[in-house]
Amino acid sequence: MSNGAVILQNISKSYKTVKALTEINVSIAKGELFGFIGPDGAGKTTLFRILTTLLNPDSGTATVEGFDTVKNYKSIRNIAGYMPGRFSLYQDLTVEENLSFFASIYNTTIEENYHLIADIYKHIEPFKHRKAGKLSGGMKQKLALSCALIHKPEVLFLDEPTTGVDAVSRMEFWEMLKKLRSQGITILVSTPYMDEAALCDRVALMQNGHVMTIDTPNAIINAFPVKIYAVRSNRMFHLLNDLQSIPETEAVYRFGDVVHYLSHSKTFDPLSITRHLDSLSHTEITVNQSVPTIEDSFMLYMRKSDKFNISQHDN
Amino acid sequence: MKGFIIKEFLHIFRDLRTMLILFGMPVVQVLLFGFAITNEINHASIAILDQAKDEVSMKITDKILSSGYFDLKAVLTHPDQIEAAFGEGVIKEVVVFEPGFGRKLEKEGKANMQIITDASDPNTANLLYNYTSGIVRDYSREMMENKTPPMQISIESNMMYNPELKGVFMFVPGTITILLMLVSAMMTSISIAREKELGTMEVLLVSPLKPFQIIIGKVLPYILLSFTNAVVILVLAFTVFGMPINGSILFLLLESILFIVMALSMGIFISTVSQTQQQAMLLSMFVLMLPTILLSGFIFPIENMPLPLQILSNIMPSKWFIIIVKSIMIKGLGITYVWKETLILLGMTLFFIGLSVKKFNIRLG
Missing domain, CATH: 3.40.1710.10 (abc type-2 transporter like domain)
Structure with missing residues (x-):
């Protein structure tokens, strides 16, 4: 995929004491809706800042639409739309003033590109004379997206656009992104919410500055190597530790209000969980096989990279 | 660019605190000085x-x-x-x-x-x-x-007892200097630091705007407002205190604009080295305000200072501006007498503009 819209090659970046990104290689196709999924501190924001020319990488090269982020940063600044993690709006300006300001710095007007933002902007247009600081989180998000879109960017960078926004607005927002993709805009989104991964064409799972895997959400889930059992009992507090003590255990972790149990044995019998817990005087035990999700994959990859790190230390 | 300037004016006019500092303070300061120093003669x-x-x-x-x-x-x-x-x-x-x-x-x-x-x-x-x-x-x-x-x-x-009349009408040149410094330098440095603090600077940097466009967009509204301020102070000084303007008013206003631009470029420089509004404010206070008040000859005559401070006072732009304002207003002198001071101010202005354009980061951090 050498003619991708966004290509990162061996990108590394360190701050004074922290290694924020290590050897990142990603290639994103034109018109793709690509997600960077990972918890806080995974390096998502640093990655976005390198791609939007706000930071220079320590090593490696990155290109956006063929332009190098270091040498041709000016060209990228003409074609990129960027929505930083905090909604960077002028709180003391009204909705309309914010939008027309961001249009003006790209030498365009609201009228000229209204069709691009119409779907999104029509939600907040009734409040166009309200100050941006007085908007709800969801409305701020829509305004910030409108501002990032008003100059008809070819690539859109959205850094945690759904953080701090209610569930309904989050769903609406992803609907909008799907519509934008159908207009041919390449969209890069970062999010700490695992459930949003399924809404992307492809995702990169990130942890501690590493990309653990890149694939379509379905492929990641299908590649899940073992069965998952969702376990409950009356003593949820002790459940984690008690399950660890089963000999065939691969991993045990909380998942919502249940505990997910993974075994490395191919011939594992789920009844052994019940028996084991029973012997430790748990009651109301339920064990159900569960369909893997991106979050399960993420936990497994995280364990692998942790083991990898530990073995590295041992050497 | 036009959009940027409009936006900047909106910021100023919407913020009550900014408006108070911009327009309330000069009037209050000048009037305070006015009533502290009696100007009525009775018996x-x-x-x-x-x-x-x-x-x-x-x-x-x-x-x-x-x-x-x-x-x-x-x-x-x-x-x-x-x-x-x-x-x-x-x-x-x-x-x-x-x-x-x-x-x-x-x-x-x-x-x-x-x-x-x-x-x-x-x-x-x-x-x-x-x-x-x-x-x-x-x-x-x-x-x-x-x-x-x-x-x-x-x-x-x-x-x-005091034939050179030291201290007479000193307060008007001094007040003009301090207020222009405060309004111009502090206000611009805060307004740029605010963009950094709120993260809007990130968006501005990712846009095709060039550093000088951002700087001019920031500075132009403050030049106009500071100039208005200077005029307000002069009018008050003239009407309330009978402060003479013996020299050319036009020349005085031109010198004021030069000083305003100087102060603004210092403000931009301060904002390039500070990340938050608070930092910018404190820096302006300690780097600009205190030396302006203490070392410019506004309150303490420079001749009475120890030699090291006298030397230090030479790098205070306000010292030179106060000399210029006094020469024009009180002595009625023209450019032939203050060209040296004007050149020094001009040099300082160019120095700070150059420095801030250079220091203005096209990237983060």
């Missing part, structure tokens, strides 16, 4: 030394005393008594007529009188002199109407 104690005692000198004396501003405390008979009269501290002014005052005026068309004031309170001294000489000029104008050969009463002013 000032004076003495008269009339060595002529003729019709004209008596008439002038009458006119002065009947004006209501002055109380006659002593009638002197000999110049030696003048010093003693002031020594008691009650008499603030002595009016002296030369011997044969009226006769000389009649025959030679010219006579001399002297107004001696106690300049240890320089402001009062100046006012007393202005009031008295005004009355005398009025009188001579009346006389001239019916006399064909022009007659002239020449008044010699003599300040006791």
Whole structure:
């Protein structure tokens, strides 16, 4: 995929004491809706800042639409739309003033590109004379997206656009992104919410500055190597530790209000969980096989990279 | 660019605090100074030394005393008594007529009188002199109407104790300087730091705007507002205190614009080294305000400072601006006398503009 819209090659970046990104290689196709999924501190924001020319990488090269982020940063600044993690709006300006300001710095007007933002902007247009600081989180998000879109960017960078926004607005927002993709805009989104991964064409799972895997959400889930059992009992507090003590255990972790149990044995019998817990005087035990999700994959990859790190230390 | 400037004006007009600092403070400061330094004269104690005692000198004396501003405390008979009269501290002014005052005026068309004031309170001294000489000029104008050969009463002013009138009207040049510095430098540095703090700078940087466009967009509104401020202060100084503007007003305004641009470029420089509004504010306070007040000669005369501080005062732009304003307003001098100070300011301006454009980061961190 050498003619991708966004290509990162061996990108590394360190701050004074922290290694924020290590050897990142990603290639994103034109018109793709690509997600960077990972918890806080995974390096998502640093990655976005390198791609939007706000930071220079320590090593490696990155290109956006063929332009190098270091040498041709000016060209990228003409074609990129960027929505930083905090909604960077002028709180003391009204909705309309914010939008027309961001249009003006790209030498365009609201009228000229209204069709691009119409779907999104029509939600907040009734409040166009309200100050941006007085908007709800969801409305701020829509305004910030409108501002990032008003100059008809070819690539859109959205850094945690759904953080701090209610569930309904989050769903609406992803609907909008799907519509934008159908207009041919390449969209890069970062999010700490695992459930949003399924809404992307492809995702990169990130942890501690590493990309653990890149694939379509379905492929990641299908590649899940073992069965998952969702376990409950009356003593949820002790459940984690008690399950660890089963000999065939691969991993045990909380998942919502249940505990997910993974075994490395191919011939594992789920009844052994019940028996084991029973012997430790748990009651109301339920064990159900569960369909893997991106979050399960993420936990497994995280364990692998942790083991990898530990073995590295041992050497 | 136009959009940027409009946006900046909106920020200013929407923020009550900014508006108060911009427009409230100058008025309050100037008025505070105005009322702290009395400018009204009521029943000032004076003495008269009339060595002529003729019709004209008596008439002038009458006119002065009947004006209501002055109380006659002593009638002197000999110049030696003048010093003693002031020594008691009650008499603030002595009016002296030369011997044969009226006769000389009649025959030679010219006579001399002297107004001696106690300049240890320089402001009062100046006012007393202005009031008295005004009355005398009025009188001579009346006389001239019916006399064909022009007659002239020449008044010699003599300040006791503080002949150079240090401190007189110092507050207006000083206030203008401080306010322009504060409004221009602090306000711009805060407004740029705010963009950094709120993260909007990130979006501006990712846009095709060039650094100089961002800087000009930030600065232009403040040039206009600071200029308005300077005019407001001058008008107040002129109307409330009777501060003279002896030199060219146009030249004074041009020098003010130069100083405003200088202060703004310092403000931009400060904002390039600070990340938050608070940092920018503190830096402006300590780097700009305190030295301006303490080292510019506004409050403490530079000649009285220890040598190291005197040398240090040379790098204070405000010192040079105060010299310029004083020269223009009080001494009525033009560019031929203050070109050196103007050049220094110009140099400092270019230095800071260059530095801030260079330091202005096209990226983060």
